[in-house]
Amino acid sequence: MKTVFVKYLSICLCFPFHSPRMASGSQEKLYGPSLLNFFIYNPKFGPREGEVRWLFSHMFEGSVSWHNSIAIFLFPPHRTFCPTKPAKSLHTQKNRQFFFEPEEHFWMVMVVKNPMIERPSKGGKPDLEYQEEEIFFALLHSQLFNGRFSKAMDEGGVALLRERLEKFFYRYLQALHLGSCDLLDVFGGISFFPLDKMTYLKIQSFVNQMEQSLNLVKYTAFLYNDQLIWSGLEQDDMRILYKYLTTSLFPRHSEPELAGRDSPMRPEMSGNLLHYGRFLTGPTNLKDPEAKFRFPKIYVNTENGYEELHLIVYKAMSAAVCFMINATAELTREFCEQLDNLVGPRLTLLASDICEHHNINRRTPGLEKEPHFKFIYFNHMNLAEKSTIHMRKTASVSLTSVHPDLMKILGDINSDFSRVDDDEEIIVKTMTDYWVVGKKSDQRELYVILNQKNANLIEVNDLCASQILAG
Amino acid sequence: MAADVHNSKVNWDIQNESLAPIDKLRIERSDSPTPGIVEGTEPGAAQEKAMFVHTQSFEDLTAETRDTVDGDQEVESCDLTKLSNDLSQLSTHLLGQEEEQGEAEEKGEDQKVEMFDESLASVTSQDSSPCGREDICDITSDAWRNQRKHVFVLSEAGKPIYSRYGTEEALSSTMGVMMALVSFVEADKNMIKSIHGDGYKVVFLRKSPLVLVSVARTRQSEQELSRELCYIYYQIVSLLTITQLNQIFERKQNYDLRRLLAGSEHLNDNLLKQLDRDPGFLLSAVTCVPLAVSTRDIITSSLQAAKAKNLVFSILLAGNQLVSLVRKKDQYLHPMDLHLLLNLVGSSSSFREGEGWTPICLPKFNPSGFFHAHISYLDSSSDLCLILISTSREDFFCLSDCKHRFLERLWRRNAFQNLLEALQTPTYPVDLVGIPELRHFVYKSKSSGLYTSPELPPTYLVDEEQERLMGLYQYLHGRIHNSRNPLRYIYHCGQRENLLAWVTSGFEMYLCFSPLGTKVLAMNTVTKLLKWIRKEEDRLFILSPQTY
Numbered sequence A: 001m002k003t004v005f006v007k008y009l010s011i012c013l014c015f016p017f018h019s020p021r022m023a024s025g026s027q028e029k030l031y032g033p034s035l036l037n038f039f040i041y042n043p044k045f046g047p048r049e050g051e052v053r054w055l056f057s058h059m060f061e062g063s064v065s066w067h068n069s070i071a072i073f074l075f076p077p078h079r080t081f082c083p084t085k086p087a088k089s090l091h092t093q094k095n096r097q098f099f100f101e102p103e104e105h106f107w108m109v110m111v112v113k114n115p116m117i118e119r120p121s122k123g124g125k126p127d128l129e130y131q132e133e134e135i136f137f138a139l140l141h142s143q144l145f146n147g148r149f150s151k152a153m154d155e156g157g158v159a160l161l162r163e164r165l166e167k168f169f170y171r172y173l174q175a176l177h178l179g180s181c182d183l184l185d186v187f188g189g190i191s192f193f194p195l196d197k198m199t200y201l202k203i204q205s206f207v208n209q210m211e212q213s214l215n216l217v218k219y220t221a222f223l224y225n226d227q228l229i230w231s232g233l234e235q236d237d238m239r240i241l242y243k244y245l246t247t248s249l250f251p252r253h254s255e256p257e258l259a260g261r262d263s264p265m266r267p268e269m270s271g272n273l274l275h276y277g278r279f280l281t282g283p284t285n286l287k288d289p290e291a292k293f294r295f296p297k298i299y300v301n302t303e304n305g306y307e308e309l310h311l312i313v314y315k316a317m318s319a320a321v322c323f324m325i326n327a328t329a330e331l332t333r334e335f336c337e338q339l340d341n342l343v344g345p346r347l348t349l350l351a352s353d354i355c356e357h358h359n360i361n362r363r364t365p366g367l368e369k370e371p372h373f374k375f376i377y378f379n380h381m382n383l384a385e386k387s388t389i390h391m392r393k394t395a396s397v398s399l400t401s402v403h404p405d406l407m408k409i410l411g412d413i414n415s416d417f418s419r420v421d422d423d424e425e426i427i428v429k430t431m432t433d434y435w436v437v438g439k440k441s442d443q444r445e446l447y448v449i450l451n452q453k454n455a456n457l458i459e460v461n462d463l464c465a466s467q468i469l470a471g
Numbered sequence B: 001m002a003a004d005v006h007n008s009k010v011n012w013d014i015q016n017e018s019l020a021p022i023d024k025l026r027i028e029r030s031d032s033p034t035p036g037i038v039e040g041t042e043p044g045a046a047q048e049k050a051m052f053v054h055t056q057s058f059e060d061l062t063a064e065t066r067d068t069v070d071g072d073q074e075v076e077s078c079d080l081t082k083l084s085n086d087l088s089q090l091s092t093h094l095l096g097q098e099e100e101q102g103e104a105e106e107k108g109e110d111q112k113v114e115m116f117d118e119s120l121a122s123v124t125s126q127d128s129s130p131c132g133r134e135d136i137c138d139i140t141s142d143a144w145r146n147q148r149k150h151v152f153v154l155s156e157a158g159k160p161i162y163s164r165y166g167t168e169e170a171l172s173s174t175m176g177v178m179m180a181l182v183s184f185v186e187a188d189k190n191m192i193k194s195i196h197g198d199g200y201k202v203v204f205l206r207k208s209p210l211v212l213v214s215v216a217r218t219r220q221s222e223q224e225l226s227r228e229l230c231y232i233y234y235q236i237v238s239l240l241t242i243t244q245l246n247q248i249f250e251r252k253q254n255y256d257l258r259r260l261l262a263g264s265e266h267l268n269d270n271l272l273k274q275l276d277r278d279p280g281f282l283l284s285a286v287t288c289v290p291l292a293v294s295t296r297d298i299i300t301s302s303l304q305a306a307k308a309k310n311l312v313f314s315i316l317l318a319g320n321q322l323v324s325l326v327r328k329k330d331q332y333l334h335p336m337d338l339h340l341l342l343n344l345v346g347s348s349s350s351f352r353e354g355e356g357w358t359p360i361c362l363p364k365f366n367p368s369g370f371f372h373a374h375i376s377y378l379d380s381s382s383d384l385c386l387i388l389i390s391t392s393r394e395d396f397f398c399l400s401d402c403k404h405r406f407l408e409r410l411w412r413r414n415a416f417q418n419l420l421e422a423l424q425t426p427t428y429p430v431d432l433v434g435i436p437e438l439r440h441f442v443y444k445s446k447s448s449g450l451y452t453s454p455e456l457p458p459t460y461l462v463d464e465e466q467e468r469l470m471g472l473y474q475y476l477h478g479r480i481h482n483s484r485n486p487l488r489y490i491y492h493c494g495q496r497e498n499l500l501a502w503v504t505s506g507f508e509m510y511l512c513f514s515p516l517g518t519k520v521l522a523m524n525t526v527t528k529l530l531k532w533i534r535k536e537e538d539r540l541f542i543l544s545p546q547t548y
Helices: A066-074 A149-174 A183-187 A197-213 A235-253 A333-362 A404-419 A457-470 B002-015 B022-028 B077-099 B111-124 B169-186 B222-240 B242-251 B265-277 B279-283 B293-305 B335-346 B396-412 B415-424 B463-480 B519-540
Strands: A029-031 A034-041 A054-059 A087-092 A095-103 A106-113 A116-119 A127-130 A217-224 A227-231 A297-302 A305-316 A319-326 A373-379 A384-387 A390-393 A398-400 A424-430 A435-441 A444-450 B149-155 B160-163 B192-197 B200-207 B210-216 B311-318 B321-327 B356-360 B371-377 B384-390 B438-445 B450-452 B487-493 B498-503 B507-513
Touching: A183 A384, A197 A217, A197 A227, A197 A319, A197 A333, A217 A235, A217 A333, A227 A235, A235 A297, A235 A305, A235 A319, A305 A333, A319 A333, A404 A424, A404 A435, A404 A444, A404 B463, A424 A457, A457 B519, B149 B169, B149 B222, B149 B265, B160 B169, B160 B222, B169 B192, B169 B200, B169 B210, B192 B222, B200 B222, B210 B222, B222 B242, B222 B265, B222 B335, B222 B463, B265 B335, B265 B463, B279 B335, B279 B438, B279 B450, B279 B463, B293 B311, B293 B321, B293 B396, B293 B415, B311 B335, B311 B396, B335 B356, B335 B371, B335 B384, B371 B396, B384 B396, B384 B415, B396 B415, B438 B519, B463 B487, B463 B498, B463 B507, B498 B519, B507 B519
Parallel strands: none
Antiparallel strands: A029 A116, A034 A054, A034 A106, A087 A095, A087 B192, A095 A106, A116 A127, A217 A227, A217 A319, A297 A305, A305 A319, A373 A384, A373 A444, A390 A398, A424 A435, A424 B487, A435 A444, B149 B160, B149 B210, B192 B200, B200 B210, B311 B321, B311 B384, B356 B371, B371 B384, B438 B450, B438 B507, B487 B498, B498 B507
C-alpha cells in the first residue's frame, strides 16, 4: 500500500496561544488548547456490543478514552431537536469535542483540551481554572488525497481503510498546530498573487504550451511565492491542494534553496546546470538509476464522481507548477526527463520575470511605511484571501502582528456573520481602545483593525471607507 | 395636612446630611454627560445609596450563591434561625404529605402546610394553559421541535420537573437521555456545558440537585442562556428554598418534584416569556413608572411611615414597573429577587381578589430561608400592587395594618389620585426625545440599578418583532459583556435596523435606529439622548431611595 495517504483536512482550531505562556506580571501560567484525541468512527461497524467500531484513534496525553467520546453517539439527544442536523460540537468544562460526518456513517471526532490558566494557590496544589475559549474547528471535507472512505471499504474492507487512515492521520496530526490556528484557517482561502496583465498572459501561454506538449497532463496549477496564479482544478479541490502545498509540501522543500548553490547542504539534485527546476514529488534525482518514478495520487471531484490523478509538483526558484495526470497512465523515466527538459528552463525564466515585476510593483511609494490599519479580506466566491495581519504564513506557526485578543474578536465577529445570511456591518471598540470593523457584503468579508485611540465612530467609518476605496 | 408634606420634606433633608438639596446637586451633576462620567453621576444615578445590591448587568449568575449570601446576613439572625426551624417543620410536613401520596387535601393537616398550599394554589389559580401547551405537546411534531427556546428542568435521577412546551410525561425518555449525558461527562470529573449544532444550542446548567437544560435557536450566547436557566432555578428555589430542595432529594433521590411544584409551571412559563421580552432581566435592572418627583416623594414617605417591626421591604409596583421601594437600613434587595417578585405578582391574578399572604424565598438574599410576603392590590381597577415583605410568619395582620396606614396617608395627601392619573400614561413614546430616526432605546444607570426605555414603536408591536428586537439587544449585550472579550462600543448595521450599544463605567445604553440612520446621526443621538434623560431623570428614575 504505497498510496500516499494524505487527506488534508481539519484546519482551524484556535487563535494564537503560545503554550505555555507566562502572563506578564503574575504567576499565572496560560496553556493553549491542545489536541487530546482524534477518532474516526463508523457506527455501522460491529453492530454487537463491545465490538470495535472505530477506524482510527489517536490519543494524546491519554486522559480521555475513546469510549468517552464515542458514547456520545450512543445517545444523541440533539437528534430529538433537529433530526436532520446533528450536533457539531460538545463543550464541557475541560474540553471540547467536535463531530464531523464527511460521509454517511463515517464520523470524525476530535477532542480538544480547553486552554486554561494555572494559578499557584496558597495550598501548594495548583489550582486549575479552565478558561472557556472559542475554538474554531472546520473540518474540510475532501477526498483529495484518499478518495472516499466508502470506496476504500469496497476495495479492501475495513482493514485496508484502517491501515490507510492510520498512515495518513498519524503524520497529519503530528503536524497540526492547534495553538496557532486563526481566522485565516477558518476561511481556508487561497491567496492570489497580484500580477500585471502581460506577465499573466505569459504564464497562461506557458501553461497552455505545456499542456499541449505533454499531452498526458490533464490539469495544471501555477503558483508563485506560495500564492496562486493559475489553476485548472475545481475551486474546492484547489483549496485543499493549495493548503497542502503551502503548509506541508513547500515548507519541507524550502531548505535546499536557501542553502545556496554551492553549499554542501544542497543535494546533487537534477545535475542540470541550465536551470533551477526540480521535482518536489517523485524522483529527487533523474540521473540516479535507482530512481523510482512514483508520484502521489490525489482524488478530485468531477461531475460523475471523482477521478484519480498523479500529482507532479515541479519547482524552479519561487515558481511552482503542479501537473496532474490521469492515474491510469504510467509515468516513466522518459516522461520525467522530457518534462524536466521542457519545463525547467522556461519556468526558470518565467520565475525571474515575475520576480522582476513583483519588485517593481513593490517599490511603489506609500506602502513602505507601517499603515495604521490592518485587514483580513475573504471572498467566498473565489476563495480569495488577503491579510496584512499575518506577517507570513509558515508551515507550523502563522505569525500575526496583532494581539491574540483582537484575533479572537475577529473570530467572534466571523461566527456572528456566519449565523445570519443578511449583509451586516459591525464596528466595535475594545477595552484596549482598538477599533475593529467587520463588514459582510454579498459573499465577501472584510475585517479591519484600527489603532486610533481617540477616533470616534464617524472618523473610523470615514477612514475605513477611504481605505477600502484605496485598497 | 399640607404642612405634613412639607415637614416630611424637611425631615428628609436633615436625616440625610450627605444629601444636598436637589437644586444644588443639579449643578454638580454634569449637564452634558460624557463618556468620562464616573459611576454615580450618570443620568438616573441615585443620589444616595442605591436600593439594590450593586450588580453588573453581565454578572455571572451561575456563580455560587453562597458568596452573595454572607455579609447581608446580620439580618435578625435569630429570626432567620427561627425561620429555618419553621422551615424544616414545614418541609417535614410536606414530606409527610408526599408519603401519603396525594392525600394532601386531607383535613387535619397542619396550618403551615395549608398556608403553603394556599400560596401555591393562589399562585396557580390562573388559567392553566398560558401558552397553549396542548397544541404543542406532541413531542414528535415539528411544531414542538421548532420552538425557539425549549427549557427543561430535571432532577439528578433524570425525573422530569418542568418543560416549557409539551408535557413532562412524554419527555421522560428525553430527559433520561439528558441526565445520562450529564452524568456521563461527570464520570470523568468534567462538566458538560453545551452542545452546538447547526443553528441551535443546547446549554446545560448544573445546580445540584437539579439539572436545567435549554435548547435555543436564538443568537444568544451560551453565557446568556445559562443566565436564563439560572433565573428558572432561582424561581424554583424561591418556592422551596435550597435547604428544602436538598432535603427532599437527600431523603428520596427519585422524588418527583412536580408533586410539590404542581401548579407553579406558569410561573416558569411567565418568567421565560418575560426573559424573552423584558430588557430588565437582561440588564439586571428594573424600570420605574414615570412620575412627578413630588408625587413619588409622598408615596415613598408614606411607605416609610407605614413601618412595622419585622418589615424588611415595602415595594409598590404598577404592573412590571416600580413606583417606589423602601427598605430596612442596610438591607439591599437584589434586582433578581425583585424580578422574581414581579414574576410572582405578574403571573397570577388571584392576588387581585384580596390580601395575599405567601412564604417566599428571595434566593439572592438568602437561599435557605423564607420571607413572608403580604401582597395586595391597592385598587381593583389599577395595576398598583403593594408587596410588604416581613421576616415573621405571624405578621399578616400587622402588615395588613401597614397597608391601611399607607393607603390612608396617600389619601390624606391626595397622592393616590395623582398616582392613578400618572398611571394613565405608564410609558412614553420615543418621539419625546425628538430624534426621528431613533426607534427605541434602553438606558441603564449602573449605580441605581434602574433602567428606562420608551414604549415600543409600532414596528415592534407584534410579538415576533418584539422578541426579535429583544434578541438583537440580547446579542449586543452578550457581545459587549462577553466574559473573555468585553467591548466598549458596538455599532451594528443590519438589514432592518441599525443598533448601537455603549457601556461606560456609569451607564450602558442600547439604541435602535431605523436602517436609514447614519453613523453621524447615531453619534449625535447619543449626546442628545443623554441630555434628555438628564433633564427627565427625576421623573424616570428614583433618585432618592429611602429606608425606614
